[in-house]
């Protein structure tokens with residue numbers, strides 16, 4: 001562990017009563033404490049609008065843990081965790097409201113401010129912290145996604161925060177970077193010589209990245225209808241995963257070395273605009289359908305829905321990366337809500353061998369495929385051809401799989417939630433799993449061009465019934481290149 005890791009923190013959780021804090025952040029902090037990963041003097045200071053007594057806050061946190069932990073709350077661990085909890089009530093945008101916050105903090109601790117609030121008030125919170133002399137050189141700020149809704153609005157938010165914090169104090173969350181299998185991508189690529197020399201257009205035919213969600217809008221209509229799947233998932237999670245798959249080897253594992261390489265990929269994405277948007281993208285919206293045997297409503301019938309909405313809940317894109325390594329290798333991205341199952345994976349399709357020795361019996365050999373299963377059933381799988389044992393004169397071949405399932409291979413290891421990893425990293429002061437400002441901006445620039453092309457075209461999204469893999473047009477997107485989606 002680095003020196004920073006040993007420093008105690010005051011983890012100040014703005015929006016502690018909100019959905020994200022209750023569902024993800026407080027359970028993650030509890031798990032870190034249980035695992036002995038929080039410094040003994042680290043404290044958690046929850047902030048929200050209401051005035052609450054400390055014991056009332058403890059009841060609220062306990063209730064959140066009981067509701068959202070995936071396993072029963074352990075009383076002994078709770079007792080230890082609850083000792084770390086403090087509460088402070090104020091309106092976040094009232095500078096005078098922070099007057100007594102300092103008395104809840106330990107001047108020797110590193111202050112980590114987590115903004116689980118609407119991004120529109122990030123700047124105000126920073127200003128209030130400054131007004132109350134609460135920002136020191138080692139103070140950190142953690143920003144939740146989305147950082148804006150386009151390049152310009154992201155600039156506004158980033159500028160507001162940058163007035164008070166340097167880039168090395170800013171931790172922009174993309175929770176996909178905290179997922180065990182996403183981190184394993186780096187290990188898989190750079191700790192195995194097997195892939196190092198095979199990771200380019202000489203050997204790879206194309207790559208598919210699918211993030212299929214079973215959930216719909218889950219009561220978040222107000223937010224989602226403004227965002228759509230492009231801003232909610234592609235601009236951040238899918239482009240982050242794509243960057244890690246496509247980047248060149250970083251010189252080391254330091255935060256900026258990795259982020260420099262990711263930015264180069266984002267800068268190399270071929271622009272999609274009015275001229276090529278129809279050939280390279282499909283946007284869809286779910287209608288009513290069936291999932292797991294039950295009927296589910298369409299997007300326009302969801303709670304709080306505006307029945308005229310043209311927001312997309314599904315996106316498929318053919319992405320071309322215009323650089324030396326990936327020229328001629330398309331990356332097909334696909335993500336949608338209300339798909340048949342929650343299922344995220346990266347599939348790397350290798351080219352066929354240059355010459356088919358088995359052509360008399362096998363007109364075409366199935367290609368080798370490397371599948372990295374992000375969730376669920378995390379693991380890595382390689383599809384290859386093998387001879388079926390036997391004395392036949394004709395060699396019979398069969399597609400077989402080398403299957404490394406994380407839960408079977410690492411039986412005694414618990415797969416931590418992404419937020420546990422990310423909260424730990426920001427308390428340790430390691431920015432490698434956080435998104436740098438230029439990554440956010442380059443991702444927005446590329447997405448803005450697609451969103452503008454869609455908006456200029458003025459076409460509604462194509463329908464797909466809930467419980468299916470998206471609109472028929474998304475199949476056409478890939479089949480016209482002579483390829484097909486993994487299913």
Ligand SMILES: NC(=O)C1=CN([C@@H]2O[C@H](COP(=O)(O)OP(=O)(O)OC[C@H]3O[C@@H](n4cnc5c(N)ncnc54)[C@H](OP(=O)(O)O)[C@@H]3O)[C@@H](O)[C@H]2O)C=CC1
Pocket residue numbers: 014015016017018019020021048049050090091092093115116117118119121144145146
């Ligand atoms: N929920 C999720 O799964 C995800 C959320 N995010 C992002 O995380 C952030 C928080 O989301 P979420 O938890 O869902 O939002 P919520 O609306 O559930 O929570 C936001 C919290 O901030 C508080 N708040 C807002 N303004 C003020 C203010 N002026 N003074 C004091 N308190 C204030 C709210 O208090 P009050 O209740 O009193 O209004 C509320 O408790 C957002 O940026 C969101 O986009 C990102 C990924 C996933």
Ligand SMILES: O=C1O[C@H](COP(=O)(O)O)[C@@H](O)[C@H](O)[C@H]1O
Pocket residue numbers: 213215232233
């Ligand atoms: O950030 C978000 O991610 C979730 C999907 O996350 P996962 O870890 O369950 O794959 C998505 O449902 C949500 O709309 C989005 O805001």
